[in-house]
Amino acid sequence: MSADTTSTAIGPVEGGAHYDVDNPAPYIEAPRKRTGKTPRATRGNFEMAAWLFMRLSGVVLVVLVLGHLLIQLFLDGGVSKIGFAFVAGRWASPFWQVWDLLMLWLAMLHGANGLRTVINDYAERANTRLWLKGLLYTATVFTILLGTLVIFTFDPNIR
Amino acid sequence: MATPVLDKVEAESAASPYITVTMRIRRFNPEVSDASVWEDFQIEIDPKERVLDALHKIKWDVDGTLTFRRSCAHGICGSDAMRINGKNRLACKTLIKDINPEKPITVEAIKGLTVLKDLVVDMEPFFQAYRDVMPFLVTKGNEPTRERLQSAEDRERFDDTTKCILCAACTSSCPVFWNDGQYFGPAAIVNAHRFIFDSRDEAGEQRLEILNDKDGVWRCRTTFNCTDACPRGIEVTKAIQEVKRALITRRF
Numbered sequence: 210m211s212a213d214t215t216s217t218a219i220g221p222v223e224g225g226a227h228y229d230v231d232n233p234a235p236y237i238e239a240p241r242k243r244t245g246k247t248p249r250a251t252r253g254n255f256e257m258a259a260w261l262f263m264r265l266s267g268v269v270l271v272v273l274v275l276g277h278l279l280i281q282l283f284l285d286g287g288v289s290k291i292g293f294a295f296v297a298g299r300w301a302s303p304f305w306q307v308w309d310l311l312m313l314w315l316a317m318l319h320g321a322n323g324l325r326t327v328i329n330d331y332a333e334r335a336n337t338r339l340w341l342k343g344l345l346y347t348a349t350v351f352t353i354l355l356g357t358l359v360i361f362t363f364d365p366n367i368r
Numbered sequence: 369m370a371t372p373v374l375d376k377v378e379a380e381s382a383a384s385p386y387i388t389v390t391m392r393i394r395r396f397n398p399e400v401s402d403a404s405v406w407e408d409f410q411i412e413i414d415p416k417e418r419v420l421d422a423l424h425k426i427k428w429d430v431d432g433t434l435t436f437r438r439s440c441a442h443g444i445c446g447s448d449a450m451r452i453n454g455k456n457r458l459a460c461k462t463l464i465k466d467i468n469p470e471k472p473i474t475v476e477a478i479k480g481l482t483v484l485k486d487l488v489v490d491m492e493p494f495f496q497a498y499r500d501v502m503p504f505l506v507t508k509g510n511e512p513t514r515e516r517l518q519s520a521e522d523r524e525r526f527d528d529t530t531k532c533i534l535c536a537a538c539t540s541s542c543p544v545f546w547n548d549g550q551y552f553g554p555a556a557i558v559n560a561h562r563f564i565f566d567s568r569d570e571a572g573e574q575r576l577e578i579l580n581d582k583d584g585v586w587r588c589r590t591t592f593n594c595t596d597a598c599p600r601g602i603e604v605t606k607a608i609q610e611v612k613r614a615l616i617t618r619r620f
Contacts, residue, residue, distance in 0.1 A: 254580065256580070256582055256586035256587075257615055257616065259586070260586045260612070261616065326587075329587075330543075330544060333547075333548070
């Protein structure tokens with residue numbers, strides 16, 4: 210090493226992990242290597258359908274959500290008008306029932322699919338991935354079912 | 369008449385093109401340590417020279433253990449893609465003067481692939497993805513006795529993606545590839561694109577099916593890192609989007 214090299218030349222590491230014959234470095238399996246554990250190629254269109262769904266539902270949601278916000282927060286006195294009577298009045302019409310149902314399903318599936326890709330991209334271990342996705346799917350199914358049940362079985366005369 | 373000569377020599381040395389540059393290189397030697405270390409080298413170099421010349425200077429004159437790949441040294445073979453000042457580039461196409469030589473120039477191995485030593489990475493996963501998309505001409509029927517003719521327009525369709533030199537600058541700049549390395553990566557998709565849109569090729573359907581997979585084109589998040597990184601100026605993200613469009617329009 211010549212004189213014009215500054216500092217930190219690599220030398221033996223003191224006290225650090227030092228691999229040798231008796232203490233070999235951990236073997237790291239190369240990605241994309243064909244092993245017994247490599248899953249078979251999936252010849253389905255699920256990923257394409259999911260990708261397409263994100264685009265299409267996004268476009269529809271822009272209309273649905275902006276319309277929803279406009280009606281709930283700005284028109285006719287804004288947020289102060291919202292009460293049991295207001296919701297009951299709206300859900301008397303099949304149009305708003307369909308609007309809210311569509312918004313519920315599209316928003317939940319859109320968000321769940323987005324989180325699914327985030328988990329796929331960021332969760333490193335297979336177990337973490339499994340649990341996070343399990344939690345995500347449970348929450349999604351619960352919310353969708355509960356919301357659908359409320360929209361269809363809503364009773365304005367409830368006491 | 370000694371004095372004028374002396375003056376001339378002095379004037380020449382004052383106008384020397386050489387400047388002192390700090391090269392901060394990420395060193396890794398698995399036989400010494402399992403951790404990588406940043407090491408500074410100060411070298412005299414003409415700012416019009418390339419980062420590869422600086423690496424050569426270090427390897428030949430300062431520290432012979434510095435390890436990196438390079439073959440043609442003129443931007444064709446694609447061996448010396450590395451992360452220079454945090455951006456994937458070819459060391460042989462990056463001039464010192466273009467990357468602010470006043471500050472230390474950081475050089476490290478490309479990300480997402482296993483580092484073997486210093487700037488050398490294991491390219492096997494990258495080439496496995498490349499092999500998986502069948503980057504060769506597939507045709508049926510009898511072989512013609514002369515070359516397979518193609519119109520200029522048909523050739524133009526995939527002209528951009530024929531420029532790929534497989535340097536891995538795009539794939540190793542892709543955040544989806546960094547995650548688990550299972551994504552095919554931009555380079556493999558670019559090379560699939562080159563044959564999918566070739567009018568002479570007959571296995572486009574098969575290649576589309578391969579890229580329709582879980583780790584295929586649908587994992588692309590269009591972050592444009594690949595387009596920014598490509599030293600050949602290929603519009604990589606556009607090529608990936610064209611493959612996506614082909615997959616969708618073929619079914620609907």
